[in-house]
Amino acid sequence: MLGKNRVIFPGEKVLLAVSGGPASSSMLSQVQEGLSRDAPKKLRFVPGIIYIDEGGASGQSMEERKRAVAQLESVFRATNYHYHIVHLEQEAYNDLNGVTSPITPEHTQALQRLFASVRTPTAKEDLLHTLRQHLILHTARTQGYTKVMMGDSCSRLAIKLLSNISLGRGASLATDTGFSDPRHVDVVIVRPMRDYSSKEIAYYNRMFDIPSVFIPGLDSKAQDKASIQRLTESFVTKLQTDFPSTVSTIYRTSEKLHTACLPQNTNTQPSAKCLLCVCAMDTKLEEFSAYQATLISEQLSQRRGPGPEFTPGTAAAPGSPPASSAGQGHSSGGGQSQGCETGEGGCSSSAKEPETVDLKSLLCYSCRLTIKDMTALDALPQYILSEAERRRSQMREEISEFLLDEAEDEAIPRVNGS
Known part of the structure; x- marks a missing residue:
């Protein structure tokens, strides 16, 4: 051999x-x-x-x-x-x-x-x-x-x-x-x-x-x-x-x-690989993929009923960032989660939620399922948490030039009070 x-x-x-x-x-x-x-x-x-x-x-x-x-x-x-x-x-x-x-x-x-x-x-x-x-x-x-x-x-x-x-x-x-x-x-x-x-x-x-x-x-x-x-x-x-x-x-x-x-530069970019198993990320796929269909199905199954702001076609549009804990995390610049994470105990707005979402965005599909089964992410080895923070900091630096500071944000005229 x-x-x-x-x-x-x-x-x-x-x-x-x-x-x-x-x-x-x-x-x-x-x-x-x-x-x-x-x-x-x-x-x-x-x-x-x-x-x-x-x-x-x-x-x-x-x-x-x-x-x-x-x-x-x-x-x-x-x-x-x-x-x-x-x-x-x-x-x-x-x-x-x-x-x-x-x-x-x-x-x-x-x-x-x-x-x-x-x-x-x-x-x-x-x-x-x-x-x-x-x-x-x-x-x-x-x-x-x-x-x-x-x-x-x-x-x-x-x-x-x-x-x-x-x-x-x-x-x-x-x-x-x-x-x-x-x-x-x-x-x-x-x-x-x-x-x-x-x-x-x-x-x-x-x-x-x-x-x-x-x-x-x-x-x-x-x-x-x-x-x-x-x-x-x-x-x-x-x-x-x-x-x-x-x-x-x-x-x-x-x-x-x-x-x-894979692209030639994949081996030189750790962010292109899963944080845990180091395999190529399989979650950054085109809009109409089996992975996106799985996320949409899980989002719909976790909804307890149409809420006051629920309209068909807007809850889980293909390609949109998932709001639940099962999919790719999405958070605003302030770190607030978009949507409500539903688990065994119902809706949760704990302080740990933004960290959970950020960590999952660095994982492949299978490792996300493993992390989803954990009740305490802070129990993970410190080197994993440190590497996750390093990658998040690197991502923030890469998009920093496209973000508005507080002065520029206040100077933007508001429309209809928004």
Whole structure:
């Protein structure tokens, strides 16, 4: 797979993301084999290992987390590769742009507060995946790695493809499931295990005595209908039992996916990418699109009845900025929200509403759904909130020359008292 794609070059530093599961453990073993002197096609890159401790998000005790880390460290030390054990709290509650402080119980409580603020298991799993990716990329950048190897198998990618479609990530399927994911520009994610099914990996590990460590996650012991991801996994695995070509058929479909050509300056403009998943923004579309139709439908469904100022054709004109929390946010120069945000508690005019709207305007469609399921946006990691504020400040600077100051605004003659 590496020889066919030719994206990793001799002497390049490559970070192996190992979770302890069968697929990533098999990937680590095959890298060891490829770097050995007796390998017929010797690999020539410099490997490193990273493990993300997610026990704080899944409710594991500190003793359980230490026990799992100790098991993995014994495996990592046997490889003689440089490895990094990183806790999810480090990413979520320390500034990734500066020096991180040691993990404390307060950090763990803050992380648990973040996931407690997410109402659905689907959004929790999506948020966990996003934070994990951020931390892996941050470690790769700070340690000088230019490539990251993920242990996604063919079976896992088939499940990911269908679940991502359900989550509204259709625009980024090619990068989410392909061999190479170059969306981050300076660090490229590769998936060398994507040709192997989970069954093949299990046989390989058994034949060559490859150790793996089971670590409970958010979806451990969850019901089949607990989340979209869990339901999709149950559907695909059960279908695969009766129809053995299911996974391979879905996988072959993923190989045919390609990302539409983007403007040349997209990679140099962070504002053109989602704040969380860093995929190309799929919300800035033409007037007559499925996305706009979805927003109009949701706006109409949230209305409790025609109000005194309601007239047909003006409530949700195609292309107009949505006023509800589900769509693209729109606020006036003074920061007042246009319209009323309707939620479980009815209309709300809290001070947090302008911030919510501004944050959603920086997200893709799927990440907006995740944020919509959160009850406390201030629980998000500080670096995400800081980046959102930086982008908003940049947007204000770009349009500052077109805004009127107070003196000029008062000099404009009023018509009919307006």
